[in-house]
Amino acid sequence: xxxxxxxxxGIPPRDAAKRGLKRIMTLGGAYxxxxxxxxxxxxxxxxxxxxxxxxxxxxxxxxxxxAGIDTMKVRFDPxxxxxxxxxxxxxxxxxxxxxxxxxxxxxxxxxxxLGYDAMVIGADAIMCQWSPxxxxxxxxxxxxxx
Numbered sequence: 001x002x003x004x005x006x007x008x009x010g011i012p013p014r015d016a017a018k019r020g021l022k023r024i025m026t027l028g029g030a031y032x033x034x035x036x037x038x039x040x041x042x043x044x045x046x047x048x049x050x051x052x053x054x055x056x057x058x059x060x061x062x063x064x065x066x067a068g069i070d071t072m073k074v075r076f077d078p079x080x081x082x083x084x085x086x087x088x089x090x091x092x093x094x095x096x097x098x099x100x101x102x103x104x105x106x107x108x109x110x111x112x113x114l115g116y117d118a119m120v121i122g123a124d125a126i127m128c129q130w131s132p133x134x135x136x137x138x139x140x141x142x143x144x145x146x
Contacts, residue, residue: 021093027142028120036071036095038125038144058090065091072096073127076118078104088122097146098123105130108137115143 021033076098111134125144
């Protein structure tokens with residue numbers, strides 16, 4: 001994945017909008033394109049019904065993106081992040097929220113670290129069932145949370 005941090009210049013092409021995509025930079029510093037941004041999803045609330053799926057494999061993620069699924073939830077295991085990263089690579093243009101395990105965070109600092117870890121490998125947001133304190137810490141750090 002192209003990254004601002006490495007200076008490889010992999011900025012998405014300017015015609016992304018013609019293909020229905022937005023040019024973005026992830027929290028991890030990688031350039032990319034997405035079908036939706038957090039702002040887009042907020043703007044759609046109450047106006048349009050979106051379709052979301054939970055892919056369990058790279059093949060399912062690629063098929064979902066090809067079919068035009070709006071968003072995906074992806075299981076994220078902090079001890080084994082590669083499956084989530086592989087799903088992100090298989091569907092690079094679809095908005096994804098990584099589902100972070102409840103017991104993975106024991107403190108506000110853990111919650112922020114896990115959110116950043118998910119976003120570095122491609123999450124556009126995280127989904128969790130943490131306490132309000134943990135959610136507040138993550139969102140205060142700039143991590144979009146569902």
